[in-house]
Amino acid sequence: MSKHLIPAALLWVVLTAIGEATFLLDWLPVVGSPEAEEWDLIFNVLLAMGIPVFTFVVAALVYAFTNFKTSNDGVETGATFKGTGMFPKVWLVATSALVAVAMVIGLVSLSNLQADKSGYGWGEDQAPLVIETTAQRFSWTFSYKDKNVELLSAKDSELLLPIDTEVKFELNSIDVIHSLWIPAFRMKIDAIPGRTTFLTVEPHKLGSFETDENFRVQCAELCGLNHTIMSMHIRVVEQAEFDAWLASKQAKVSR
Amino acid sequence: MAVIAAHGHGVESHGASHMSPEKRLRVNRVGLWLFFFSESIIFGLLFTSRFFLLGTHQEHVDQFLGLVITIVLLASSVTAYTAETAMEKGNRKLAQWALLGTILLGVVFAVGVGFEWSVAEFGLKLSEEHHQEPQNVVFGTVFFTMTGLHAAHVVSGVGMLVLAFIMLSRGHFSKESHWGISSTIMYWHFVDVVWVFYYPALYLVAG
Amino acid sequence: MYAATTIGGGLGTGLLSFYLGIGVAALLRTMFGYDAWDRDFNATIGYIFGLVGWLMGVGMWGTWGREWFGLKIKDPHANSRKELGWQRYFMFNVDHKVIGIQYLATFLVVFMTAGLMAMIIRLELMGSGQDFISNKTYNTVLGMHGIMMVAVAVAAVVGGLGNYAVPLMIGADDMAFPRMNALSYWLVPPVAVTLLLSPFLGGLETGWTAYPPLSVLTDSAQTFWNVAIITFGLSSILGGLNFVVTVMFMRAPGMTWGRLPMFVWSMFVTAWLALLYTQGFAVALIMVTLDRIAGMGFFDAERGGDPLLYQHVFWFYSHPAVYIMILPGFGIALEVIGHFSRKPLFAYRYAVGAFLGILGLSGVVWAHHMFTAGIPNYLHGPFLVATELISIPTGLIFLSALGTIWMGKLWLRTPMLFALAVIFNFACGGVTGIFLADVPTDIHLQDTYFVVAHFHYTIVGGEIFGLFAGIYYWFPKMTGKMYNEKLAKLHFWWMFIGFNLTFFIMHWPGIEGMNRRIADYPESLQTANLIVSLSAFLLGSSFIVFIYxxxxxxxxGPAAEANPWGARTLEWQTSSPPPVENFLTPPVIAGHPYDYGVPGAAPHVTFFPPAVGSPAGGGGGGQ
Amino acid sequence: MPTMGAFQKGYLVAVILAIMTILEYLFAVGVSSTEVRFAGLAITALAKVYFIAYYFMHIYRCWREEAH
Structure with missing residues (x-):
């Protein structure tokens, strides 16, 4: 039996090496915040774990496909073991262990996500900058809380965020369910009529839609006819530039 | 749909070429129970939705009316039981009268629900002059939906009872073979079971 | 002629009842002081009347309905007579073999139609910018593709192959409730017609998930769609009930639970899932319909309702529904791998345990579709854990499949190729599932093309490949003809390569920031989408080979032998195609179905000596 | 209740159900704690369903053959 096990294991190792080599390609989208860094980390860990699992199946299939085939019209029969011994138990324990590891990774990162300020979903924690966001078909309204500035995705071209500042989006919807998604920050939460949801991000990279198209707000929950166009560009700027911009906006409002 | 499905179990004949009448009956019975099981999930989801939306909040309902229609439905279960037991003992006359009684009590229940709807103090619209709160509307929504779905089952049950009554009067069914009546009466008891949960959930849960 | 009377009669009574229902609704509305005409309300009542009318007209009245009134019925078996030829497939028929083929043919047509819609979607997405169709058309096509493919995935294997093969494989002469089986099928055509008409009745706006408040507010064919899908749910529930009772009570002597073929096991578990959970979709859509036509406020936040209620109720069905889709795929894969590896199925008991484990866990994982929906934070952890637990039973399926092919004598005919592809594809779909079960990674990936790629890998790669494995495997049995092996292999490789190119690459735009259900995307995603579209056309064109x-x-085709695969199971021990009563002499089961080459193993099937005279008839129910 | 006639058995169960219904009502009106009331109502409902399913709907006939 080891006649087959060793070459198949080698095949598995080779395939796994090829799979893991994809980490050399830097293909994940732009990282705009610590949340995105955390996301990339978990994603990569899970991917590193998942690749050997996938290649195990592929190696077994490919090896069997090439080595155990017969053209003798189904008359020949193969080995007669039935899998009633130890092997299934070992398999069960091994897969359970793998699943347990995946669960622990998930639960730990989940508790990080929900810890204190960078909480997610429901919560009361305040952040230095709060943007009250109202979704409606098919536009966003972003209102900088206590700053007297309001942006409309239909009218204004960009949503400005200051760098290295915690920004909390408080979401409401006045008609149907929408979802606020900023791919550069890997964050998303639905806007549900009748309840306020929130998400907090802390941009730590200057950028805008022109430099990378993932600096944008995108509606990610099908909301009807023009769901496609319900997005708005984001520009992350230095604090000083942000303050100046805010002041000019406020001046415009007061005029 | 209930009429079709519940009666369907009663009258299968094909596929029985290797099946004894006893086995056929058992298959029908288990099938009918699975149908109840399946339906109870519909009722259960609405029941759960009521608590999801409102917790144990409850608007004012006419307690006396609620108790009366509950007793009426229970009484109809007794007459239905009488009808089935009478069939098992071969007493067709008694079975006929008991079926008739069940039909009448079923109609009284349905009318009672209709009356309850007409006097309900909650509605489906927010209106200024009645000082209605959103909870009032949601209670109206779950109340009308739950009682409405239940009443629809009562009405279809009455329809099936009427069919069974007509067939019995025309000389169908016997002591040995009366699955048509048994299945209808089991369906009727099932409708009663639903009310056992719906009555406290809609009338009693807030005291 | 017979076919024309059936279909024509059904359409006639159906249409008459439809108009009658509209009239009754108008009358009721006038009586209670409303305007006589409200499109959605009147059409709903009309649909219900029309549905009953259609069923009665198509044959239920003659073979079933009359009985309720104590009248004499037509022999329901009359329509199965072989002399009727192809026409018997267009009649109200109680023979499970005819119903299976009716289901299969219907859903292959639906599958091809929905596939064409996928081609339209990919055409629009081939380039950035609005190219071919308007947003409204795009949403309609998208919703139609979604729901029709879901219907195919739910019903094609269960209704088609399950109906055909399960009674044969357990040695029954038919399903437990043959007329209800026919009813399950005849509920489908009105659903298909209503769905296909919906673009002309206002289009669809909500995708197949129909989330409120959009589905309540939208001015489209939503209500028609709702009642159609509720009808389809009813068909699915009745079908599930039938399978459960059939497998419980109709097994041949000696067919113990430990000797059931894997495909029967998968159908049994699937049937339980359909029976237990389909109501969720129905209840959710009933609530939407009531909100739309009766002014209820389930999902109206202003009046105290809660849109999330829908998602809970909906996913309570729709997550188990993915197991309704995938378990038959596993069942066929293990069945085919067992026979074509020419060795005993590895770890049979563990594979059965895996099916039962999935059945048990499937009801407690639904909220993983709602991780970004603003559900309370304390729900995230438990649903993450429950979801990842499902990997354990799924792993046992892989154990069984890989253990079976190991050291076997693989007979690489087309069914086997498709079955192995199921294992390959699902391995990919399973691994990507972990990213979606994990809350933090799911937050970015939710509602992106990563999800689209993931569920196409599981459903298409798992079930649809299984469906084709089953079609090729049972084709000789169903038709009595042999398919062309060369073309079949061409179809397999063409489809396999097209599928994997399309959906493997599709993960990439998802991670890179392309969300679902959009007709347009930023230009940076252009390359990925172009490749995906071209691969999708490759995948789509492979079905031309299949259809031909x-x-x-x-x-x-050349006539097929009774048992072209030399398989041990029961369905191959009768002629191809089988006689109306399935087995001329009652079968007895003596051994395990997969004991190939095991020294001293009893044959799976023996037969009673030919019966003298006809088998004793057992009439209707009696006590 | 094995020795009792079928009719009497059913009527006894009906009387029990009626008493339970009245008690359920009085209980709900009389108890002020929501949790206690909810639990009491749930238990009563389950008990009533047991009686109906067993004695009225003869659920046991699914797995036990009938006597005649």
Whole structure:
């Protein structure tokens, strides 16, 4: 039996090496915040774990496909073991262990996500900058809380965020369910009529839609006819530039 | 749909070429129970939705009316039981009268629900002059939906009872073979079971 | 002629009842002081009347309905007579073999139609910018593709192959409730017609998930769609009930639970899932319909309702529904791998345990579709854990499949190729599932093309490949003809390569920031989408080979032997195609179905000596 | 209740159900704690369903053959 096990294991190792080599390609989208860094980390860990699992199946299939085939019209029969011994138990324990590891990774990162300020979903924690966001078909309204500035995705071209500042989006919807998604920050939460949801991000990279198209707000929950166009560009700027911009906006409002 | 499905179990004949009448009956019975099981999930989801939306909040309902229609439905279960037991003992006359009684009590229940709807103090619209709160509307929504779905089952049950009554009067069914009546009466008891949960959930849960 | 009377009669009574229902609704509305005409309300009542009318007209009245009034019925078996030829497939028929083929043919047509819609979607997405169709059309096509493919995934294997093969495989002469089986099928055509008409009745706006408040507010064919899908749910529930009772009570002597073929096991578990959970979709859509036509406020936040209620109720069905889709795929894969590896199925008991484990866990994982929906934070952890637990039973399926092919004598005919592809594809779909079960990674990936790629890998890669494995495997049995092996292999490789190119690459735009259900995307995603679209056209075109092979072989293929695969299971021990009563002599089961080459193993099937005279008839129910 | 006639058995169960219904009502009106009331109502409902399913709907006939 080891006649087959060793070459198949080698095949598995080779395939796994090829799979893991994809980490050399830097293909994940732009990282705009610590949340995105955390996301990339978990994603990569899970991917590193998942690749050997996938290649195990592929190696077994490919090896069997090439080595155990017969053209003798189904008359020949193969080995007669039935899998009633130890092997299934070992398999069960091994897969359970793998699943347990995946669960622990998930639960730990989940508790990080929900810890204190960078909480997610429901919560009361305040952040230095709060943007009250109202979704409606098919536009966003972003209102900088206590700053007297309001942006409309239909009218204004960009949503400005200051760098290295915690920004909390408080979401409401006045008609149907929408979802606020900023791919550069890997964050998303639905806007549900009748309840306020929130998400907090802390941009730590200057950028805008022109430099990378993932600096944008995108509606990610099908909301009807023009769901496609319900997005708005984001520009992350230095604090000083942000303050100046805010002041000019406020001046415009007061005029 | 209930009429079709519940009666369907009663009258299968094909596929029985290797099946004894006893086995056929058992298959029908288990099938009918699975149908109840399946339906109870519909009722259960609405029941759960009521608590999801409102917790144990409850608007004012006419307690006396609620108790009366509950007793009426229970009484109809007794007459239905009488009808089935009478069939098992071969007493067709008694079975006929008991079926008739069940039909009448079923109609009284349905009318009672209709009356309850007409006097309900909650509605489906927010209106200024009645000082209605959103909870009032949601209670109206779950109340009308739950009682409405239940009443629809009562009405279809009455329809099936009427069919069974007509067939019995025309000389169908016997002591040995009366699955048509048994299945209808089991369906009727099932409708009663639903009310056992719906009555406290809609009338009693807030005291 | 017979077919024309059936279909024509059904359409006639159906249409008459439809108009009658509209009239009744108008009358009721006038009586209670409303305007006589409200499109959605009147159409709903009309649909219900029309549905009953259609069923009665198509044959239920004559073979079933009359009985309720104590009248004499037509022999329901009359329509199964072979002399009727092809026409018996267009009649109200109680023979499970005819119903299976009716289901299969219907859903292959639906599958091809929905596939064409996928081609339209990919055409629009081939380039950035609005190219071919308006947003409204795009949403309609998208919703239609979604719901029709979901219907195919739910019903094609269960209704088609399950109906055909399960009674044969357990040695029954039919399903437990043959007329209800026919009813399950005849509920489908009105659903298909209503769905296909919906673009002309206002289009669809909500995708197949129909989330409120959009589905309540939208001015489209939503209500028609709702009642159609509720009808389809009813069909699915009745079908599930039938399978459960059939497998419980109709097994041949000696067919213990430990000797059931894997495909029967998968159907049994699937049937339980359909029976237990389909109500969720129905209840959710009933609530939407009531909100739309009766002014209820389930999902109206202003009046105290909660849109999330829908998602809970909906996913309570729709997550188990993915197991309704995938378990038959596993069942066929293990069945085919067992026979074509020519060795005993590895770890049979563990594989059965895996099916039961999935059945048990499927009801407690639904909220993983709602991780970004603003559900309370304390729900995230438990649903993450429950979801990842499902990997354990799924792993046992892989154990069984890989253990079976190991050291076997693989007979690489087309069904086997498809079955192995199921294992390959699902391995990919399973691994990507972990990213979606994990809350933090799911937050970015939710509602992106990563999800689209993931569920196409599981459903298409798992079930649809399984469906084709089953079609090729049972084709000789169903039609009595042999398919063309060369064309079949061409179809397999073409489809396999097209599928994997399309959906493997599709993960990439998802991670890179392309969300679902959009007709347009930022330009940076252009390359990925172009490749995906071209691969999708490759995948789509592979079905031309299949259609040609399927029809051509059925019409003029060479006659098939009774048991072309040399398989041990029961369905191959009768003629191809089987006689109306399935087995001329009652079968007895003596051994395990997969004991190939095991020294001293009893044959799976023996037969009673030919019966003298006809088997004793057992009439209707009696006590 | 094995020795009792079928009719009497059913009527006894009906009387029990009626008493339970009245008690359920009085209980709900009389108890002020929501949790206690909810639990009491749930238990009563389950008990009533047991009686109906067993004695009225003869659920046991699914797995036990009938006597005649």
């Amino acid at each position: 092979n399927f029809i051509n072989s059925w019409v003029r």
